[in-house]
Every structure is written in structure tokens, then in C-alpha cells.
Amino acid sequence: MANYARFPVAFVRGEGARLFDADGREYLDFLGGIAVVLLGHAHPEVTRAVTDQARNLLHVSNLFHVPVQSEAAKLLSTAVRGGKVFFCNSGTEANEAAIKMARKWSADRGREGVHEFVVLEGSFHGRTYGGLSATGQPRFHKGFEPMLPGFVTVPFGDLGALEAALTDRTCAFMFEPIQGESGVRMHPPEYLQEAERICRERGVLLVADEIQTGLGRTGAMLACERFGVDPDIVTLAKGLANGLPLGAVVAREEVAAAFGPGAHGSTFGGNPVCCAAAKVVLEALKSPGFFEDVSRKGELFRKGLCELAARRTDIRAVRGMGLMLAIEMECETREIAQKCLENGLIVNATSGNVLRFLPPLTVNDGEIRQALSLLGASLPAGGRK
Secondary structure (H helix, E strand, C coil), X not given: CCCCCCCCCCEEEEEECEEEECCCCEEEECCHHHHCCCCCECCHHHHHHHHHHHHHCCCCCCCCCCHHHHHHHHHHHHHCCCCEXXXXXXXXXXXXXXXXXXXXXXHHCCCCCCXXXXXXXXXXXXXXXXXXXXXXXXXXXXXXXXXXXCEEEECCCCHHHHHHHCCCCEEEEEECCEECCCCCEECCCCHHHHHHHHHHHHCCEEEEECCCCCCCCCCCCCHHHHCCCCCCEEEECHHHHECECCEEEEECHHHHCCCCCCCCCCCCCCCHHHHHHHHHHHHHHCCCCHHHHHHHHHXXXXXXXXXXXXXXXXXXXXXXXXXXXXXXXXXXXXXXXXXHHHCCEECEEECCCEEEECCCCCCCHHHHHHHHHHHHHHCCHHXXX
16 A cells, blocks of 8 residues: 555665665665664664574463563663553554553543643654544644544644643643654753643643654653653653564553553563563663763764755754754755665655654764765755855
């Protein structure tokens, strides 16, 4: 089915931040499977863990205890400063679970009718009906209406609008610390801290969608840490198993108590093979200096993008944090992404006029400099100063 507008290339092998097609041509991957290949392609420890696990046990269902799943959950809970963990298969499933959990938490407290979510314009929370209904971009709704009731969208960056939207029916405020699909859009300074303060005063839960921003992408385990915000529920996926399908919800213990046996579930969620891969990822994130190195490389990349922007008239802005960066152009960027691909650099065009960069966190300095050179060679000649 034609769900994706695919580029005319097929990759057959990966190694670190590089991909290779069937003819042996090499490409520098600054998309990372849309932030999924966190430790790079064919990471040897991930490969070893996956194959070892596959030799022993592929699946038993969640009717039984799964030791490797428990180990991965413990690592994840510790990494995000505590909380109970629910594993699923993807980001949108994680958001579905978070929506159900918050509503159930509210219902368990006898708060009849307190079920609404306030969400942000420009947000993207997935393509299942719950995640899609929470998504603050009408273009994704078109043709699939009606959306599920109970989601109130407020303008991006407007604290007054957020405060006005919180009513006695509001259960939770759901947000991305940085809006990825909308073009790596950053909140105004202090917005998230003030939003948390307002929500706490109103008894409203904070649900952080860290599916793209989490797991070290911004130079911290969670992007919320970078903004001084402590959510009640966090959703994760993307790079959690470095390319295998695994999503997770991490919730404060009292909120997670809303889910008892039978309240929610997943047949494949927390699959032993995926959890074996996740253990390697989570152990890597614990390595001394890992996050600091991501921040340093992010600054190297950002500086290079800013220098490129200074030499051009068609780059409006450089934005992002850590190794989640973007440039906003004066023009549509789909053809530029195609030109980058022709030159051996994989990037992503999003939000019409934005180029998004999400390389593996293990990318090295030389690869960043090479990517900047390839990007510069791929931009339109007319945009040079």
C-alpha cells in the first residue's frame, strides 16, 4: 500500500552511521530510521544480544514472567528516575496506553467526566485513533473523521490559552518537549516549567511524549530534564531497541496503579528479543560521559549549521538540541532531501520547508563534518550569499 512516499533506493547493509545499497554505494545516515537506530546500524553488542536471545526463547506471551523483560524494565525505570513500566510495540501504542491510563486514573478517583486531554497545535502523537485524535495537526485527520472526543487543542507557546483550556473536565496535558514532526519546533523559554506549575495547581496530569526526544537524543535521558519538567507519565519508543519494535510507558507508581490485570495489554509488547536489544541500549546510555558526548557532538553539528546559514540567504533558522536538529528553509525541502540522497547523505524533509537531522547518537566528529559538507553541496545554488 502506498502509505509512504519512498525514495528510489534500497539499502542492504548498515554499519554505524552508514548505509550501503546493493551496488555497494555508501550513504551517511543522518535520519537513523527516524531516530530509531540510536547506537548505529549493526551494533555488535545489539546483534549479539538479539541472536543469543533468539537461540533461547522468542515468545511466551505476557501471561508469564519474562526475565529479560523484567531486567529491561528495571533498567528503564532507573534511567528515568523511577516509575512503573509497561512495554508495547511502538510509539503510538505507548500513547494509546498513556491516554487510557490517565483517564482510568481519573475515573478511579471518582472524578466523573474528568477525561479531557489538552494537547498542542502542531503536535504529533501517532496514527492510531487515540494518538491521531491527540495530534494537533488537522491535515493528519483529513478523511479519517470523526476523531475521538475529549481532546482540546490549544495554540503552541501560548500559556494563557493553555490555562484557559484547563477546566473541571481536564484530566491531562499531553506534550512533546520538542515537536519533532512539526520541524523540531522548540517551546518558548520557561513555557514547559510554567505549564507544569499551572497543571499542578489544577490537579492535571502531565503526559510527556518523549518518543522522539527521549533516550539521550537531546543530551539527557529525557528532554524534560533539559527543561526542568517532571512529568507523571512518559512515553518512549523509537531507539529503545535500536531498530526492533518496542515502545514503553513509564508512569509514577500511583498513576501506574490505574492499570490492574485486564485493564490493558499487548500480545507482543516486551518481546524477549526486543527487550534483549533494549538492555544493550539502556546499558550504553549509562556509560560515563555518554550524554555529555551527545551534547558536544550536537553543538559541533549546530555550529556547522549556523556557519552554513551565515553563508546563505535561504536558511531562515537553525533549531533543536543535542542530535535532534533542523534547518528551516525559505523553500520546500523535499527536493533538497532528494539531492542530499544523490550526494550520499540521508536526511528528512518535514513540515514542508524543514530539513530534520536525527543521526545515530554514536556518530563521530568526522561524520558530522562530512554531513555538513554534503549538505552544503546539496542546497540550491541560488541561496548562496
